[in-house]
Amino acid sequence: MFLSQLTLSGGDRAVAARPDEDGAAHLVPGAQSTRDLALAAIAAGRSLADEVEARGQGRAVDLAAALAEGRLLLPLDHPDPAHLHLTGTGLTHLGSAATRDAMHQKEQAREDLTDSMKMFRMGLEGGKPGAGQIGAQPEWFYKGNGHAAVAPGAALTSPGFALDAGEEPEIAGLYVIGPDGTPFRLGFALANEFSDHVTERGNYLWLAHSKLRPASFGPEMLLGDLPGHVEGASRVIRDGRVIWEKPFLSGEANMSHSLGNLEHHHFKYDLFRQPGDVHVHFFGTATLSFADGIATRPGDEFEIACDAFGLPLRNLLTQQPNDAAPVAVAAL
CATH class of the missing domain: 3.90.850.10 (Fumarylacetoacetase-like, C-terminal domain)
Structure with missing residues (x-):
């Protein structure tokens, strides 16, 4: 699984997940930063990947477009x-x-x-x-x-x-x-x-x-x-x-x-x-x-x-x- 952070077109921060190299990226519901997602996983006593999967799948995002538009963050x-x-x-x-x-x-x-x-x-x-x-x-x-x-x-x-x-x-x-x-x-x-x-x-x-x-x-x-x-x-x-x-x-x-x-x-x-x-x-x-x-x-x-x-x-x-x-x- 891959995680990335980006700014949405409206200006809000979000976290995106991809299941593998060939998969499409989707937003992680309720996550505005990877750090907060990780701290939630630590508090729940589970892995980061399990925390992502537990939150379900948000709407699809185009990471390549976000990168080209300067909206992809660290x-x-x-x-x-x-x-x-x-x-x-x-x-x-x-x-x-x-x-x-x-x-x-x-x-x-x-x-x-x-x-x-x-x-x-x-x-x-x-x-x-x-x-x-x-x-x-x-x-x-x-x-x-x-x-x-x-x-x-x-x-x-x-x-x-x-x-x-x-x-x-x-x-x-x-x-x-x-x-x-x-x-x-x-x-x-x-x-x-x-x-x-x-x-x-x-x-x-x-x-x-x-x-x-x-x-x-x-x-x-x-x-x-x-x-x-x-x-x-x-x-x-x-x-x-x-x-x-x-x-x-x-x-x-x-x-x-x-x-x-x-x-x-x-x-x-x-x-x-x-x-x-x-x-x-x-x-x-x-x-x-x-x-x-x-x-x-x-x-x-x-x-x-x-x-x-x-x-x-x-x-x-x-x-x-x-x-x-x-x-x-x-x-x-």
Whole structure:
């Protein structure tokens, strides 16, 4: 089952459900947000899919038309954007170390390992622990809150001071924290973990700066388990022509960490288990157009597609003017 959020032609918010990739979408009666629907499911002690089915089927909606008209929203959000957390883990996919290592490697003896390769090896050796065990800690980063979450079809705007504006095709896990502090995973969505790779390459300690960029996910959320093998396509489109295209792989069969291990090392912090909060956690990638020498520019469009996750995720690239003046802080 897929869930999505949209604005109806009259301006009201709604939630739509599709039974599968080939099915038609219908409104979920009485639901104006995925978060409220999830909290109702938690209160009723049933799954999100069961909560949707218990409400019956509303009128049919055309999701493709809603997307084209700019009415499709993020599949999960929060009424207070400060309570939506965008975070992620890197070096989690087989092949991701080679991509990162090529960006950071300096002239050094062959037997020496970069920090990227050391982190990757930790995942290979201990990222998939047995049941009831805690595995190796992954790389973790913060991207921002709900103010940085961009709806499908909307523009990803790079700040004027950025040195690069590159896509990162990923799968994101979408979560709501229950009243007792339990994290509940609602499902998974296609995601563009938009980053500044030139800044990151300049110095690995600038990774935190490079990640503070907007991000997008959706348009639809896949309920249930993440397939063990996910294969999609990432494209950069310029002036109506695809200038770069490559498959991206995800799912635990293509990862050095298990989902459970990545989730533990995020939600082990009390800060991230505050009742009612929403979390969108990006699980990483090994595929970047930047690694193939592509320099994106304003007007390019990013497309991330995988039939198993419903409609493709598309976002236009825009950039703010470069204002070199320092930010002035006022004293009170």
